[in-house]
Amino acid sequence: MVTIGFIGLGVMGEPMCRNLARKSGARVLGFDLADAPLQRLAQVGVRRAASLAELAREADVIFMALPSGKHVQAVCDGDDGLLRHVEARHTIVDLGTSPVQASRELASRFAAKGAAFADAPIARTRQAAEDGTLSVMVGADAATFERLRPLIAMFATDITHCGGVGAGQVVKILNNMVLMQTVVALGEALETAKRAGLDPKLLFETLAKGSADSFALRNHGMKAMLPDTFPERAFSTEYARKDISYTLDLARSVQIDLPGAELADRRLGEAIQAGYGDLYWPVLARVIAASRKA
Missing domain, CATH: 1.10.1040.10 (N-(1-d-carboxylethyl)-l-norvaline Dehydrogenase; domain 2)
Structure with missing residues (x-):
């Protein structure tokens, strides 16, 4: 059973994380700068990660639901960023909308650490995120897609493998x-x-x-x-x-x-x-x- 890390618990991230915790049976850790969503998610068993380092140490699959490509870059590249902590066992998933070339460059940098990367931007409304009926467009190699599909199915009803990294974006x-x-x-x-x-x-x-x-x-x-x-x-x-x-x-x-x-x-x-x-x-x-x- 994998352990899931979830970074970014905003309007869309919080309900996606909640659905993962309720439906997947996996242990879920959450990370966000805001306290309120972490308090709400604690009610469904999501444990707060004190840092990105702690989240990476304990999680196998790490989802990011962040506002922009710049935020993704900051989480991956910062002083305590994911690129400093990932190992070969990790799969990193960007659920937000990011520039295509930036996604491909990040994938290369994670691959150099042995880790897998997928772009899996979401579509549909906040209510769809609450209901677990999002549409997700995945860019990843076939093996990574197959590993991720059962987890993405916890918050999405339409999951499309669009091609290699960047294709989802x-x-x-x-x-x-x-x-x-x-x-x-x-x-x-x-x-x-x-x-x-x-x-x-x-x-x-x-x-x-x-x-x-x-x-x-x-x-x-x-x-x-x-x-x-x-x-x-x-x-x-x-x-x-x-x-x-x-x-x-x-x-x-x-x-x-x-x-x-x-x-x-x-x-x-x-x-x-x-x-x-x-x-x-x-x-x-x-x-x-x-x-x-x-």
């Missing part, structure tokens, strides 16, 4: 690109309908019955944009713009122009400038609503 980055462009389109449709005198609720409900139906419409559109409700402690505009920047970096690396992604980046930037950086990212609809044709 490519798929997740493009997933987010399509989602963000769709939300921009929904924001444009919403405001156009309002200015044309149409009931926006009727618009979205009717779109959901036709070929414009989508996950974005039913979740981001109906649950956030329509009621104009964009809470904090959800996936923020700052984080969304970070993800679209990874898309644009990937596009440059393969020499393709993505004007749709550039538009989403601009709208997210405008939302941040308007003071909405900490709010749930479909708040970009407010920027669209405030715009006027010159």
Whole structure:
């Protein structure tokens, strides 16, 4: 029976860690700078690791659910970082969205220590994380994927092996690109309908019955944009713009122009400038609503 370490117990990390503790039968250690999630997780048997060194010493598989590639780099590279402590028995898993090349470089550095590395970014909502119904896109060699799949199944119902290290990030980055462009389109449709005198609720409900139906419409559109409700402690505009920047970096690396992604980046930037950086990212609809044709 493996021992699991889990680093990053935020909005998505805490429920994933909870599902691992409840369902896997494994011993689980948690590490986070915040105390509250560790106290809550103690109720399901998650033990607090006092340091990354302690977590690496006791855990075999280490999951990271961190806000960005920079945070992953800091956890791996810091003075007490994982790269200082890993051994051949370890498998390190990045559940966040990180730059493709950075993931591949980290994998090489862990491999030099004998350890395995996988990128396994998650998709879907906070409720899906609570329910254990996330979608996970895995980049890893076949043997590492097979070792990880039973553990990932504790918090995900759709697990896709996308290819070698970095492939999971490519798929997740493009997933987010399509989602963000769709939300921009929904924001444009919403405001156009309002200015044309149409009931926006009727618009979205009717779109959901036709070929414009989508996950974005039913979740981001109906649950956030329509009621104009964009809470904090959800996936923020700052984080969304970070993800679209990874898309644009990937596009440059393969020499393709993505004007749709550039538009989403601009709208997210405008939302941040308007003071909405900490709010749930479909708040970009407010920027669209405030715009006027010159």
